[in-house]
Amino acid sequence: MVLNRYRENVRGYLEAIVRPLAKAGLTPNAVTLIGLILSLLSAYLYYLREPRVAALVLLIGSLIDALDGTLARLTGKTSKFGAFLDSTFDRISDGAVLFGIALGSLVDWRVAFLTLIGSYLVSYERCRAELAGSGKLAVGIAERAERLIIMMVFSFLGAEYVKYGVYLVGILAWITVFQRFYTAYQRLK
Numbered sequence: 001m002v003l004n005r006y007r008e009n010v011r012g013y014l015e016a017i018v019r020p021l022a023k024a025g026l027t028p029n030a031v032t033l034i035g036l037i038l039s040l041l042s043a044y045l046y047y048l049r050e051p052r053v054a055a056l057v058l059l060i061g062s063l064i065d066a067l068d069g070t071l072a073r074l075t076g077k078t079s080k081f082g083a084f085l086d087s088t089f090d091r092i093s094d095g096a097v098l099f100g101i102a103l104g105s106l107v108d109w110r111v112a113f114l115t116l117i118g119s120y121l122v123s124y125e126r127c128r129a130e131l132a133g134s135g136k137l138a139v140g141i142a143e144r145a146e147r148l149i150i151m152m153v154f155s156f157l158g159a160e161y162v163k164y165g166v167y168l169v170g171i172l173a174w175i176t177v178f179q180r181f182y183t184a185y186q187r188l189k
């Protein structure tokens with residue numbers, strides 16, 4: 001909710017990055033795929049217990065996640081399939097990163113599992129409520145941008161801090177689950 005508000009502030013920078021990509025003929029879906037590959041690489045680096053490099057790669061992957069939509073809008077190539085692809089790859093990325101963190105024993109796998117359920121529920125609630133006619137349900141304390149930035153900040157602190165990032169993301173994600181549930185109830189009842 002908080003970071004989403006800054007989308008407009010960074011739009012100019014993102015468009016500047018995207019223009020050469022558009023000239024090179026890169027399609028939005030190709031950019032989405034590159035973002036996913038970087039997220040998978042980040043997950044692998046977490047598995048190797050290299051959280052700082054993993055966070056850097058995840059940051060670049062997340063920036064690319066902002067570039068695909070920017071490219072699509074700038075070139076008039078937005079598509080329903082592109083939106084579906086973007087959201088689906090986000091879920092693969094979220095799952096892979098937590099899987100890598102758990103496999104690398106950076107956090108207890110049960111905590112990673114609960115955090116993953118919370119994160120997925122947050123996204124699912126938005127998708128399902130919007131389908132039911134709630135209007136945009138981009139509400140809550142920990143949307144994806146917040147969850148990613150928390151993970152990156154704790155990862156940059158070092159391997160022994162990653163678990164605290166996962167705890168925090170898990171707690172905030174579950175708070176967001178209840179916030180979205182309540183908002184959906186108010187709008188759809």
Ligand SMILES: CC(C)CCC[C@@H](C)CCC[C@@H](C)CCC[C@@H](C)CCOC[C@@H](COP(=O)(O)OP(=O)(O)OC[C@H]1O[C@@H](n2ccc(N)nc2=O)[C@H](O)[C@@H]1O)OCC[C@H](C)CCC[C@H](C)CCC[C@H](C)CCCC(C)C
Nearest residue numbers: 013028029062063065066068069072078079082083145152
């Ligand atoms: C000076 C320059 C050299 C550098 C300038 C850098 C700046 C530009 C920095 C900006 C970075 C920031 C944007 C990226 C990092 C944020 C990240 C951590 C969070 C991830 O956010 C996701 C991102 C994108 O979300 P979506 O995928 O939902 O959105 P879009 O892709 O735009 O649109 C989807 C939409 O597009 C269509 N579409 C898409 C794909 C496709 N194939 N076809 C399509 O048609 C379709 O219609 C889809 O529905 O969110 C971006 C916005 C974000 C919320 C803004 C955050 C601002 C914040 C202040 C940034 C701080 C970042 C900071 C660098 C982090 C430092 C952390 C460190 C300390 C660890």
Ligand SMILES: O=P([O-])([O-])O[C@@H]1[C@@H](O)[C@H](O)[C@@H](O)[C@H](O)[C@@H]1O
Nearest residue numbers: 086087090122123126143144145
């Ligand atoms: O809902 P949430 O987990 O904060 O985050 C999500 C957005 O950040 C993302 O860009 C979109 O593609 C997802 O489908 C989802 O809605």
Ligand SMILES: [Mg+2]
Nearest residue numbers: 065066069086
């Ligand atoms: Mg995107």
Ligand SMILES: [Mg+2]
Nearest residue numbers: 065086087090
């Ligand atoms: Mg995305």
